Amino acid sequence: MANTARGSRLSGTSPEQLRPTAYLDGLRGFAAFLVYWHHHQLWAHLPPQAAALESSFGFNGRHYFATLPGIRILFNGGHFAVAAFFVISGYVLSAKPLSLIHAGDQAGLADSLASALFRRWFRLFLPIICTTFVYMTLHQALGIWIDGLPLRPSYLRAVLDWSAEMMRFSFVFRADKSAVLSHNFHLWSIPVEFRGSLVIYTALLAFSRCGRNTRLWCEAALVFYLLCLVDDAHYALFAAGMLLRDLDQLAAADDLPPFLDDLLRRPRRPLGLSWAPLLLLALSVYLGGCPARIADVADMRRNPGWYLLSFLVPAPLSDAKWFFLFWAAVLLVGSLPHLPRLRRFFETPFCQHLGRVSYALYLVHGPVLSTLGDRLYAAVGWPGAGRSYNLPGWVNLFPLPMSGPIGLELAFLAPHLILLPITLYLAELVTKAVDEPSVRFAHWLYNKVASAPPPAGLPA
Incomplete structure (x- = not known):
């Protein structure tokens, strides 16, 4: 319960x-x-x-x-x-x-x-x-x-x-x-x-x-x-x-x-x-x-x-x-x-919550990945183009083992202890601050437009 x-x-x-x-x-x-x-x-x-x-x-x-x-x-x-x-x-x-x-x-x-x-x-x-x-x-x-x-x-x-x-x-x-x-x-x-x-x-x-x-x-x-x-x-x-x-x-x-x-x-x-x-x-x-x-x-x-x-x-x-x-x-x-x-x-409830924030999750996960995600992956030891030159302070900051099945390495899973909560929080924030107001605005605008009288000669 x-x-x-x-x-x-x-x-x-x-x-x-x-x-x-x-x-x-x-x-x-x-x-x-x-x-x-x-x-x-x-x-x-x-x-x-x-x-x-x-x-x-x-x-x-x-x-x-x-x-x-x-x-x-x-x-x-x-x-x-x-x-x-x-x-x-x-x-x-x-x-x-x-x-x-x-x-x-x-x-x-x-x-x-x-x-x-x-x-x-x-x-x-x-x-x-x-x-x-x-x-x-x-x-x-x-x-x-x-x-x-x-x-x-x-x-x-x-x-x-x-x-x-x-x-x-x-x-x-x-x-x-x-x-x-x-x-x-x-x-x-x-x-x-x-x-x-x-x-x-x-x-x-x-x-x-x-x-x-x-x-x-x-x-x-x-x-x-x-x-x-x-x-x-x-x-x-x-x-x-x-x-x-x-x-x-x-x-x-x-x-x-x-x-x-x-x-x-x-x-x-x-x-x-x-x-x-x-x-x-x-x-x-x-x-x-x-x-x-x-x-x-x-x-x-x-x-x-x-x-x-x-x-x-x-x-x-x-x-x-x-x-x-x-x-x-x-x-x-x-x-x-x-x-x-x-x-x-x-x-x-969890899947229903994901459904409610799904569009915002789709919108925010890319920016989080390319900013914070890129730095966390560099910090735990993942190599990447341009990181050693552009992110020297992040590279191998907290190196973690790369062992384990591909896709389930400790160095891959650990960053998501930070990335997943932040991404879900931003998805919730964007849902409430942007997505839901956009839906209400579209309804409001259509009602304002649709309330106009029809052109002469057309039935109401």
Whole structure:
């Protein structure tokens, strides 16, 4: 009871107040933690070790515990986590519009999509603007050395450069969609998140007047088109989340198409359908640990356990790992409602708290890693480019043993006694001071705009 009460204070909800999809909040939070852990693994370890973590068990004769199937998710699960983010977003963003479509409420759908579209940019980019501006200011004012981020001649120059970069980054239709923020290059996925939102809202509007079966076929066709015919696996993840949500809401209303209804309601046998969610979860975990070192499918074929699977990758896909990450994330989100024990894990107070601060955790973990993290790794003995020249007072300040399995060395784990609490504290701070106010501001602004009278000749 003590743990439950403490977790309720952390998450801001009591167990009785959990929403039916609260497990997705917990999954999002746990996925954000996997991103944090993955980035630290790659930052601390030397390129040969980092490359091994991104490859399969036995690649180039290297057999590391951290690269075992299933286990590897805990060490390099950041790619899998981002794919899960996209599926969850498609699932959650389509929830209310789909309920209105099912109810035949076209007016309500139009209002819901208008509100969602208006607020989405503010919700995603206002926290980025605030956090990167503070980071840029502290970097310039304190003169902190950060690898790959040079100091500008003046604060004014730094502000102007940051402003220009932010303008390019926040315009999601720019030609160069691979551009990143120099003050937080981990945020490449946020423009993808916004464009994925547009895919969801546009598809929902386009399919809103279709019948049930036609709408489901159109959603499935959109997923197939994005994944297999064009090089847009990221947006296929959003569309798949929308399809999963549609199916779930139809199942809850006992309105599934007959062939799906017969399949899902078939009597369960000891070795029948009851085992399907576990098998799908096992397949998801294996596929989620796909080699991610190089995008080329030919490199994937050199990884033990992935030669035959690599031939499944559609030809248009430029980055082979996203085909397997697509199926891994879809299978995870699709099977999770049917796995009560795993679902309860993501509904625990700690996972719910991580879910509440997940976006802020995603925003702050990179700056903490490149500043304090870089210095702590230098202090315990991890070598790194430029540290001996730029951080001479930190190098080998408190050397620790490098022994132990890769990814679990004492010299790697010890810094997290400091890094993890500070990162979580900053995530909580940013959530309360920036993220939640940004959501409220977007709602307030839309209500102010929407309260304006309609143009002459249009109904109120």
